[in-house]
Amino acid sequence: MLRERDVGIFDYVSRDVAGVGGELKTSPADFQVNELRMDGSEVSLDDDVDTSEHDASGWERAHQGSDYVRFVLRKERWDTLGAIAELAQELGVAARRFSFAGLKDYRAVTTQEMAVRDVSVDAVRALRHAQLQIGHVRRSETKMRLGGCGGNRFRIVLRRVCGGRALISRAVRALKKRGFVNYYGLQRFGGCAVRNDEVGLQCLQWRYEACVDALLRPRDGAKMSSAELEARECWMASRNARVAHSLMP
Structure with a gap:
């Protein structure tokens, strides 16, 4: 089994601060990833605007000839390519019709934008899956491009930490001040x-x-x-x- 030390993950920025231990990703909800758009806004299902009123709007009518349908996907215990394969099968289209800005973790709750070519808005809105949620479905004239996002926002829960409040506060202050070594995770290897x-x-x-x-x-x-x-x-x-x-x- 590959270990972090095997790939050079062993050094720390704040060596003078004792670690607090803890466990990451004890459940997917402990690691939440939301994609950021190029303008810095956060991709979220809460932005959903796909209502019947929106369907009847002039904007929707003006974009009826657009080749792409863009939507927000929130997934849990699925990697991005696996989720695309599942959605493609449900829609009866090839997975290559989908486009996205970046791959997201498997063991996490992740939210990102996607686009799919040559399908109807109604077909995408009708998708139902226990671990793949679809929202903010609308027409688009462009597909998604790899790297075409402003990054990701992470919300991380660290469980079963050691040490008292003073030690934890000191560790958090050091993290805010100095940052950390942004290693590639083991999944990249x-x-x-x-x-x-x-x-x-x-x-x-x-x-x-x-x-x-x-x-x-x-x-x-x-x-x-x-x-x-x-x-x-x-x-x-x-x-x-x-x-x-x-x-x-």
């Missing part, structure tokens, strides 16, 4: 079978064959179909990308 940072290093070193091998070789202990295993074994035995691709499910 991939699983144990393939480390994203190692694959990236191979690319930077122009070791492209080693990079492809790392991605396509059979993975011990990983769950995969017999067809996928056959495709991976074919690649390692023959290095024939065309045949391996034809076998990959």
Whole structure:
């Protein structure tokens, strides 16, 4: 199992302040992420304006020919791509029609804007899912673009902290004054079978064959179909990308 120290996550800004311990993400609600628009406003389902009055407005009529439907998605225990796949299946369209500004965590309650091409407003509004909530549905003339947001606002609950009020207050003051080392989280490094940072290093070193091998070789202990295993074994035995691709499910 990959540990933080394995990827260089071990140093602190405020070494003179004792830590308070605690547990993060004991439940998804303890880690809430709201996307920020480029103007700094926070994306929220509370901004919902998709009412029947809005449907009848001149704005809605003026945008009837727009190619995109933009909406707010709040999800829990879903990663962004998995949520898109689920919504695409419900709408009966390809996942590639969806666009978004950034990926959001799985073990969290996250809220972000999305757009989908060539579907009706009513179809998006009719979506119902226990862990995927849709709101603020409206026509748009543009799709979302990766990086096209002003960042994210995090609301984090730290449970089972140690130390008294004085120590906790001192730690909070140090955090406000000095900040913290903004490490990449373990999820950015991939699983144990393939480390994203190692694959990236191979690319930077122009070791492209080693990079492809790392991605396509059979993975011990990983769950995969017999067809996928056959495709991976074919690649390692023959290095024939065309045949391996034809076998990959």
